[in-house]
Amino acid sequence: NGEGDPKPEPEGLGVGTILCPALTAVFQFLGKFECYFTNGTEKVRYVHRYLYNREQLAMFDSDVGVYVGFNPLGEKWARCWNSDPEFMERKRAEVDIVCRHNYRLYAPFSVERRVPPSVSISLVPSSSQPGPGRLLCSVLDFYPAPIQVRWFQGQQELSEHVVATEVVPNGDWSYQLLVLLETPPRRGLTYSCQVEHGSLEHPLKMPPDAARSKMLTGIGGFVLGSLFLALGLGFYLRKKVRGGSPWETFLS
Known part of the structure; x- marks a missing residue:
């Protein structure tokens, strides 16, 4: 050569x-x-x-x-x-x-592998905005990566005020995605999270009752917490004016 x-x-x-x-x-x-x-x-x-x-x-x-x-x-x-x-x-x-x-x-x-996602809805506190919190849809442990997640209020899709993370690899051939509804949930309305993925024959919708139950539970907890805080503060201020320990009045 x-x-x-x-x-x-x-x-x-x-x-x-x-x-x-x-x-x-x-x-x-x-x-x-x-x-x-x-x-x-x-x-x-x-x-x-x-x-x-x-x-x-x-x-x-x-x-x-x-x-x-x-x-x-x-x-x-x-x-x-x-x-x-x-x-x-x-x-x-x-x-x-x-x-x-x-x-x-x-x-x-690899190509033919399909793992359906685990979907849950939770109420997370917001440090920047008032209200009972924000609804978070957690979509975990799915494969392959392409996926679509949407929020609904009743039958209406909520396309605005929705923030999502990137699809994040877990390092074990599975992925996760978090989708947050930025607007606070309103009492009496039903919210649901719908997931479309290659492992699912039909779109998976987090049951509206479950979403509503979680929302109402969160709102109820927030209201009760505020009520106890107000009552405790009232007892404390009243006792402070009269003198003595506020806990004596609260426990009596």
Whole structure:
């Protein structure tokens, strides 16, 4: 081979990296395999890239069927590989050997994996706004990540004053999402949280009765707490005027 001619590809699959340490720099040669799937394995595209220091030199694309170079060296490699019929036949077969084969191995616990979310509604206090609190819809432990969560007041969707976190990975192949209704719940109205996810045949709606019960419980607790606070403060002020311990009057 002349200077700059490509050597035959090494056997095996994966990503190869060659690091050449020097006093002032690191040089990296990278081979990168990519598989793109449409409707399972109905349509598969296989791409093999060669990069040097983040610059792409040459690429094989199964949709094109030949190598393409992106600079003088990559073009020289592409001409060399494309001129070898036996080598190119093996290369075109890698769309099945690499992509379709690995899809069958990994799809059951990746692409096809479905875990339904756990959904709950809670009343959380607000430090910045008055009122009994805010309704929070917690959507936990679902897979895959794409999901849609919406708040309803009765049958009407509440598209405003809704704040959501990003879909957060738990680190165990599951995700979580929190969606807060910023406006305080109004007594006598029904609120529900609706979740749409690939693991669900139909949208999952947190039962309105449960949401209403949680809301009324929270409001009731807030009102009772305020009432006891007012009563205690009244006893304290009255006793302070008369003298003596306020607890003696409260407990008597």
